[in-house]
Amino acid sequence: MFASRTKWNLKPNRLAEALERHKSSGRRLVDLSASNPTECGFKYDARAIMRSLCAPASMQYCPDPKGLKSARQAVTDYYAERGEGVAVDDLILTASTSEAYSFIFRLLCNPGDELLIPTPGYPLFDFLADVNDVKLARYPLFYDHGWHIDMHALKQAIMPRTRGIIVVHPNNPTGHFTKPEEIAQLNQICSANRMAIIADEVFLDFALDAARKSFVANTGALTFTMSGISKISGLPQMKFAWLAVSGPEAEKREAVARLEMIADTYLSMNAPIQWAAPVLLRQRMAFQEQLMARVRANLAELDAQLAKMQHVSRLAVEGGWYAVLRIPATRSDEDLAIELLEKRDVYLHPGHFYDFPKDGYLVVSLITPTQDFSEGLRRVFSTI
Numbered sequence: 001m002f003a004s005r006t007k008w009n010l011k012p013n014r015l016a017e018a019l020e021r022h023k024s025s026g027r028r029l030v031d032l033s034a035s036n037p038t039e040c041g042f043k044y045d046a047r048a049i050m051r052s053l054c055a056p057a058s059m060q061y062c063p064d065p066k067g068l069k070s071a072r073q074a075v076t077d078y079y080a081e082r083g084e085g086v087a088v089d090d091l092i093l094t095a096s097t098s099e100a101y102s103f104i105f106r107l108l109c110n111p112g113d114e115l116l117i118p119t120p121g122y123p124l125f126d127f128l129a130d131v132n133d134v135k136l137a138r139y140p141l142f143y144d145h146g147w148h149i150d151m152h153a154l155k156q157a158i159m160p161r162t163r164g165i166i167v168v169h170p171n172n173p174t175g176h177f178t179k180p181e182e183i184a185q186l187n188q189i190c191s192a193n194r195m196a197i198i199a200d201e202v203f204l205d206f207a208l209d210a211a212r213k214s215f216v217a218n219t220g221a222l223t224f225t226m227s228g229i230s231k232i233s234g235l236p237q238m239k240f241a242w243l244a245v246s247g248p249e250a251e252k253r254e255a256v257a258r259l260e261m262i263a264d265t266y267l268s269m270n271a272p273i274q275w276a277a278p279v280l281l282r283q284r285m286a287f288q289e290q291l292m293a294r295v296r297a298n299l300a301e302l303d304a305q306l307a308k309m310q311h312v313s314r315l316a317v318e319g320g321w322y323a324v325l326r327i328p329a330t331r332s333d334e335d336l337a338i339e340l341l342e343k344r345d346v347y348l349h350p351g352h353f354y355d356f357p358k359d360g361y362l363v364v365s366l367i368t369p370t371q372d373f374s375e376g377l378r379r380v381f382s383t384i
């Protein structure tokens with residue numbers, strides 16, 4: 001009765017089962033994977049946010065496949081405030097970054113065409129690819145005093161049906177930005193092979209040292225840049241995201257026209273959220289200040305605890321909300337995560353969740369409330 005693209009193994013894995021058991025036990029959990037910003041103790045201007053959703057103009061239906069011009073203007077203003085230019089006409093609004101990915105996959109790929117994704121990386125792509133009949137191939141990142149793209153392996157992964165390269169900038173969970181020389185190489189590879197760059201920038205604003213440039217003005221190859229207020233303003237429940245198209249003019253125009261048709265097929269943006277966009281985007285100032293203070297405090301706590309440990313370290317973080325711990329691989333990361341959950345009431349993600357190529361990696365969220373973060377780490381380090 002059902003399409004084979006949905007023939008997933010929906011059985012929960014051992015760690016998910018252990019988590020369910022823990023939840024039903026009623027014991028307090030120290031959650032070092034906490035990444036829902038609305039549940040991490042940040043203060044939001046609830047009055048301003050709720051008021052922004054009541055614009056009288058929302059009573060009128062004015063469909064625009066790309067999204068209301070005023071909302072797209074708010075996105076253009078966001079980039080202008082970062083010192084980067086994107087034209088209102090080159091933007092398409094979507095309900096989420098995931099929806100933006102789907103639009104791009106539908107635009108670029110026939111069934112069975114391929115896209116390259118980074119590994120380690122965020123475990124969202126497999127399902128997105130399945131529902132869009134796209135195949136994924138992985139290009140490795142390697143760690144050597146910071147994360148780098150293995151360009152040789154990336155080039156070898158390109159097949160006749162490869163249509164694009166996905167970069168997450170900064171990547172989740174490795175927290176590294178794509179370097180300018182890597183961007184130059186990606187442009188060269190993509191333009192030579194008639195492929196596109198797909199840049200996921202949901203964590204762009206969360207750089208720990210110097211602010212980094214967006215892909216939004218990249219013109220060396222056809223480029224799709226995605227972001228949204230899920231992370232930027234810490235408002236994932238509001239469902240406001242976008243994709244920006246840049247690149248050689250003729251390809252860009254053709255891509256925008258076709259994307260407009262895809263967006264017109266769904267018209268998924270609702271009016272209140274679009275009228276609220278300028279206010280919701282402005283919330284990022286207060287949110288990002290709190291979030292960066294939390295990330296810095298947690299990193300300092302992590303480093304203080306690591307200073308007392310002999311065989312555990314953390315990998316360098318340039319931005320984003322996560323830290324990767326390097327631990328002795330004396331058992332599988334999943335076995336360790338289950339033991340931590342069952343015996344120490346701590347939950348974190350084993351590296352294989354993000355497709356780390358071997359055991360010996362744990363991922364912790366740096367937006368966990370600091371007291372929990374500190375207590376959780378103590379329990380982890382006394383177990384390893």
Ligand SMILES: Cc1ncc(COP(=O)(O)O)c(C=O)c1O
Nearest residue numbers: 096097098122172202228230241
């Ligand atoms: C790298 C990355 N891209 C996209 C998303 C999803 O964003 P959205 O809520 O806009 O779909 C996430 C969520 O965690 C993410 O980590």
